[in-house]
Amino acid sequence: MNLLIATLGVLGVASSGPLIAGTLGATSVTALAIAFWRNAIGAVVMAAPVALRRPAEFARVTRREFGWSAVAAVALALHFACFITALQLTSVAAATALVCLQSGWIAVFQSLRGTRHRWPVLVGLGIAFGGVVAITGFDTGSSPTALPGDVLALAGGALAGLYTLAGGKARQSMGTGTYTTLCYGMCAAIVAVLALASHQPLAGFDAEGWLGIIAVTVCAQLVGHTAFNHLLATMSPLLVSMIILLEIPGAALLAAIFLHETLPAGTYAGLAMILAGLVVVVTGQRHNRASAERREAELGTD
Numbered sequence: 001m002n003l004l005i006a007t008l009g010v011l012g013v014a015s016s017g018p019l020i021a022g023t024l025g026a027t028s029v030t031a032l033a034i035a036f037w038r039n040a041i042g043a044v045v046m047a048a049p050v051a052l053r054r055p056a057e058f059a060r061v062t063r064r065e066f067g068w069s070a071v072a073a074v075a076l077a078l079h080f081a082c083f084i085t086a087l088q089l090t091s092v093a094a095a096t097a098l099v100c101l102q103s104g105w106i107a108v109f110q111s112l113r114g115t116r117h118r119w120p121v122l123v124g125l126g127i128a129f130g131g132v133v134a135i136t137g138f139d140t141g142s143s144p145t146a147l148p149g150d151v152l153a154l155a156g157g158a159l160a161g162l163y164t165l166a167g168g169k170a171r172q173s174m175g176t177g178t179y180t181t182l183c184y185g186m187c188a189a190i191v192a193v194l195a196l197a198s199h200q201p202l203a204g205f206d207a208e209g210w211l212g213i214i215a216v217t218v219c220a221q222l223v224g225h226t227a228f229n230h231l232l233a234t235m236s237p238l239l240v241s242m243i244i245l246l247e248i249p250g251a252a253l254l255a256a257i258f259l260h261e262t263l264p265a266g267t268y269a270g271l272a273m274i275l276a277g278l279v280v281v282v283t284g285q286r287h288n289r290a291s292a293e294r295r296e297a298e299l300g301t302d
Helices: 002-014 016-026 031-053 063-086 092-099 102-112 119-140 146-171 176-197 207-231 237-244 247-258 265-284 290-298
Strands: none
Touching: 002 016, 002 207, 002 237, 002 247, 016 031, 016 092, 016 207, 016 247, 031 063, 031 176, 031 207, 063 092, 063 146, 063 176, 092 119, 092 146, 092 247, 092 265, 102 119, 102 146, 102 265, 119 146, 119 265, 146 176, 207 237, 237 265, 247 265
């Protein structure tokens, strides 16, 4: 059963990039509309059980919890804006791999705050960011928009790392349902403001466009992340974190099958370097507190 759930989880998160790219390319749906609706729908879905069973939890949110949730929501909104826009400029495989550097960025941010990582973590970071250099180097000659897309995806990964760290602070005293409802809800509101400022419509799409939005929300947000949250109750956080990294080759494979995306051999080598580097980073952090690993694993974004 765990194998089945893990497979569904990987397929769910790996489908995010291809589904978003396919929806943006074939319909009139805008990048910020996808970010808005997946967070708005996610907030409603997560709020329902809490509102029915423990409604008083929302009234007990402290100023500190609200503040960290707000920081996480801002980072998440900007993450989605960067990542989804990147999918319009560069390949799905490259954008997914670069944004999945979230774990690497977390290690970097922790180092800047004084955390001393074991040497395997530093080696893994070097390998992963070497993969970034390889991908961007090959993308430079493939398309005039690929490099800006890579930069946006890289920024999206850093913002995802900030989102995870801020969410970890909030989750020290908040339940999953309360936190995700608050964070997703604020994220949706921020994205709505960004859409208004950039004149990107959030509605008025055809049936195919709405189907794409629903598919992204159900597959990536609800099925993918819910599956991994379930696995955290029966498997070690380290193993779950390693399984999540299969999103990188999974997204590349799905993009090749359904979007007919082909890439230079050097780009695939860069993807492999990022995947290998992140495996080393995650493994090298295995002596961290289990609770910290659990928060990092469950606070997925894409």
